[in-house]
Amino acid sequence: AQSVTQLDSQVPVFEEAPVELRCNYSSSVSVYLFWYVQYPNQGLQLLLKYLSGSTLVKGINGFEAEFNKSQTSFHLRKPSVHISDTAEYFCAVTSAGTGNQFYFGTGTSLTVIP
Amino acid sequence: EADIYQTPRYLVIGTGKKITLECSQTMGHDKMYWYQQDPGMELHLIHYSYGVNSTEKGDLSSESTVSRIRTEHFPLTLESARPSHTSQYLCASSRGLALHFGNGTRLTVT
Numbered sequence: 001a002q003s004v005t006q007l008d009s010q011v012p013v014f015e016e017a018p019v020e021l022r023c024n025y026s027s028s029v030s031v032y033l034f035w036y037v038q039y040p041n042q043g044l045q046l047l048l049k050y051l052s053g054s055t056l057v058k059g060i061n062g063f064e065a066e067f068n069k070s071q072t073s074f075h076l077r078k079p080s081v082h083i084s085d086t087a088e089y090f091c092a093v094t095s096a097g098t099g100n101q102f103y104f105g106t107g108t109s110l111t112v113i114p
Numbered sequence: 115e116a117d118i119y120q121t122p123r124y125l126v127i128g129t130g131k132k133i134t135l136e137c138s139q140t141m142g143h144d145k146m147y148w149y150q151q152d153p154g155m156e157l158h159l160i161h162y163s164y165g166v167n168s169t170e171k172g173d174l175s176s177e178s179t180v181s182r183i184r185t186e187h188f189p190l191t192l193e194s195a196r197p198s199h200t201s202q203y204l205c206a207s208s209r210g211l212a213l214h215f216g217n218g219t220r221l222t223v224t
Contacts, residue, residue, distance in 0.1 A: 004156070034212065036215075041123075043118075043204055043217045044157075044213070045215070046213070090156075101159060101172075102159070106154060107156070
């Protein structure tokens with residue numbers, strides 16, 4: 001079975017400060033990892049994904065994430081946040097072994113403070 | 115970017131009513147999904163389909179049903195709504211490994 005743990009339910013950060021949103025997964029097989037963002041009253045939008053290759057993945061809006069197999073982590077980072085980054089962020093995992101079913105974390109609410 | 119549409123966006127209905135939540139996508143994706151989303155909880159998969167005439171139940175037990183008669187259309191039906199069905203319902207589709215989501219339907223059953 002696969003699962004995703006997002007360690008922080010809420011993260012407040014000042015504008016232009018760096019931020020890291022943490023994600024750990026559990027799986028005994030090779031995985032594919034994703035970060036999604038959800039703005040108020042909208043669906044989820046793909047930020048970035050790790051399928052294979054380089055462990056540092058760059059996404060939209062200046063976000064990046066690093067896949068760490070030994071620590072089973074896929075933390076999301078941004079060096080300087082903007083007010084418009086205020087949203088809910090979800091980490092997700094899937095693998096061929098699960099028929100490509102996706103498992104999501106409980107989300108991290110990022111609030112950027114002016 | 116995939117185009118996937120959900121209607122209605124908001125729905126308030128009384129207990130016992132039958133409702134259908136609509137989901138359509140214009141990208142020709144074979145795989146479609148329904149997720150239930152509640153505050154502070156992970157998204158729960160309630161139904162999925164890998165193509166026309168293919169439907170499966172997800173991990174979360176649900177009293178809803180789905181159908182997939184056309185590739186682009188994946189409606190979800192509740193025969194008799196109850197207050198416990200109050201939630202946000204998200205439809206998604208995929209061809210490769212990334213999901214594309216609609217904007218969701220927020221359902222309130224009174």
